[in-house]
Amino acid sequence: MNGAPDFSAQVAERAVHWLMEMQQGPLSPRQQHAWQQWHDAHSEHQRAWEHIQRVNQRLRGVSSPLAHAALNAPKSASRRQALKLLLILGAGSAVTWGMREHIPLTPLLADYRSPVGQRRKIPLGNGSQLQLNTASAVDVREGGLIRLLEGELLLSAAQAFRVQTAQGVLSTQDARLNVRQFADRTQVAVFEGRVELTPEGRAPTLLQTARQLSFGPRGIGNPQPLDANSGAWADGMLVAAHMRLGDFLDELGRYRRGQLNCAAEVADLLISGTYPLDDSERILQLLEISLPVKVKRFTRYWVTVEARV
Numbered sequence: 001m002n003g004a005p006d007f008s009a010q011v012a013e014r015a016v017h018w019l020m021e022m023q024q025g026p027l028s029p030r031q032q033h034a035w036q037q038w039h040d041a042h043s044e045h046q047r048a049w050e051h052i053q054r055v056n057q058r059l060r061g062v063s064s065p066l067a068h069a070a071l072n073a074p075k076s077a078s079r080r081q082a083l084k085l086l087l088i089l090g091a092g093s094a095v096t097w098g099m100r101e102h103i104p105l106t107p108l109l110a111d112y113r114s115p116v117g118q119r120r121k122i123p124l125g126n127g128s129q130l131q132l133n134t135a136s137a138v139d140v141r142e143g144g145l146i147r148l149l150e151g152e153l154l155l156s157a158a159q160a161f162r163v164q165t166a167q168g169v170l171s172t173q174d175a176r177l178n179v180r181q182f183a184d185r186t187q188v189a190v191f192e193g194r195v196e197l198t199p200e201g202r203a204p205t206l207l208q209t210a211r212q213l214s215f216g217p218r219g220i221g222n223p224q225p226l227d228a229n230s231g232a233w234a235d236g237m238l239v240a241a242h243m244r245l246g247d248f249l250d251e252l253g254r255y256r257r258g259q260l261n262c263a264a265e266v267a268d269l270l271i272s273g274t275y276p277l278d279d280s281e282r283i284l285q286l287l288e289i290s291l292p293v294k295v296k297r298f299t300r301y302w303v304t305v306e307a308r309v
Helices: 009-023 029-041 043-058 065-072 077-089 091-099 245-253 280-290
Strands: 112-114 120-125 128-132 136-141 145-165 168-181 186-192 195-199 205-207 211-216 237-244 259-262 270-276 293-299 302-307
Touching (some): 009 029, 112 128, 120 136, 128 136, 186 195, 195 211, 237 245, 245 259, 245 270, 270 280
Antiparallel strands (some): 112 136, 120 128, 136 145, 145 168, 168 195, 195 205
16 A cells, blocks of 8 residues: 555544554553444544554664654654654655665565565575565565565575665575564574675675574674574464563564553563464464463454463
């Protein structure tokens, strides 16, 4: 959606109001009831709510004054107006406008995208293949250049490729690697072959088979062994090995629309296992069986895992 969305400015204003309220902390029962009534009253409200959730998610990692105001300003008129402008213009128009003076990475105008909760395979020819994880976007250019605009990819390369992220460039040939774009860093895992990393403003370095690291403005991390969850998403799985519940739910939340929250009192519980990403509701049910937690569903878009009383 690159043009103006199909809802009014008044509805957009109300959607912004509710987003800001929810980001300030848990809603009271009275507020929850009021939000639900507003949300269910009209399909226009539902379209606006889903759209502002997408806009808010895509602002992460965008370096522009408009995105900064929408994300970081306090509960104020400036933040409200920034969010409303992004919502009314459409995320594609506003984010593209805000990024023109920065890296020309425009996720909404990408060559290939994968929606939230879905994965996508893209043949690149000569035996090479690209896989996109949930909510990911890439541009593919001649000469073997792949621009990761957001999200995560797994590249099986049978020829020379370069992968550009917001923090630098990865060069490889005959390798299999996973690349994930965070707001402030790039994470790389090499399953086969080796990869040359060239972070912005730094000398190149090599990453060997069965190693992973992160790099960004603060430098290059030390290579580490592959963790249990590296690349498991390509097989439709989420693998946890003594993972904090808070971190587990952050990962699971990438594959669901809306907010998946973890109460502080259970965030440090440890979880292990292999879980199918295509059935996140089933995963939440299993959590209630295996851990002393309960899943509180305000709506299908607002779910909190908290301590079982």
